[in-house]
Amino acid sequence: MQTMKKIQFVFALFLVTGLIAGMVVAEEIKSGLQEGDYVPAFHVTKAGGAQDDGKPDGWTGCYRCYLGNKPVVMVFARSTDENLAKLVQEIDETVAANSDKKMASFVNIIGKDADKAAKSAKAFAKKHEFKNVAICVAKDLPNGPEGFAISPDADVTVMTYVNGKVKDNQSFGQGKVDGKGIASVVAGTKKILNN
Incomplete structure (x- = not known):
């Protein structure tokens, strides 16, 4: 028994x-380009942020092309909540601390409604005044550029790349960007800075 x-x-x-x-x-x-993937060109409209990057608010073009082979933190986000603001603030500070390495970053707001995404991106950029991170609206909606494989289940997808190759990818569901996730994204930037 x-x-x-x-x-x-x-x-x-x-x-x-x-x-x-x-x-x-x-x-x-699993969302976005994976480690080792090449980052292709795609178009965005800048809503704000990164005032010293040479691109005015309203500029439409290819940030991927403009930033070339620099170490870059590229974010795709569906919502502009306080969790995203905390993440972008940490990225902003990381970019500032690594200006000698020409580090850059841009956030792409995506979603089903282009007008809503544009308004949300502008309000987010204005409210938080990020100095080193451009806030953009991706031209390809609702899931970002074709071929990037942004999951509809991912609220935030972060890809870090250098020389056009992805070195780190992290994705978060709705409301899942927390202190641990932010620390993990910042730690992942080491992969693009130590080349």
């Missing part, structure tokens, strides 16, 4: 462990 209870306990333990592992895996979102 005791052996049967042990077997039931071990089975229940495996079942619970499997369920927990399944929940963790379910929260991981």
Whole structure:
């Protein structure tokens, strides 16, 4: 009888462990270009931020092309909430601290409604006044540029690249950008700075 209870306990333990592992895996979102992928050109309209980057608000063009082979933190976001603001503020400070390495960053607001995305991007840029991060609206909506594989389940996708090659990719579901995630994104920038 005791052996049967042990077997039931071990089975229940495996079942619970499997369920927990399944929940963790379910929260991981694969979104965007992956490590080693080449970052192709795409067009955006600048809504604000990065006032000293040589591109005025309202400029339409290819930031990827403009930034060339520099180390870049590129973000695609569906919402402009305070979680995104905290992430972008940390990126802004990281870019400033690495200006000697010509580090740059731009955030691309995406979504189903182009007018709503543009208004949201402008308000976000104006409210937070990021000095080193350009806030843009991607021309390709609702999921960003074709071929970038931005998941509809990802609220925020961060790709860091240098010399046109992705070195790090991190994605977050709605409301999942937290202190740990922000620290992970900032740590991931080391991959583009130590080349």
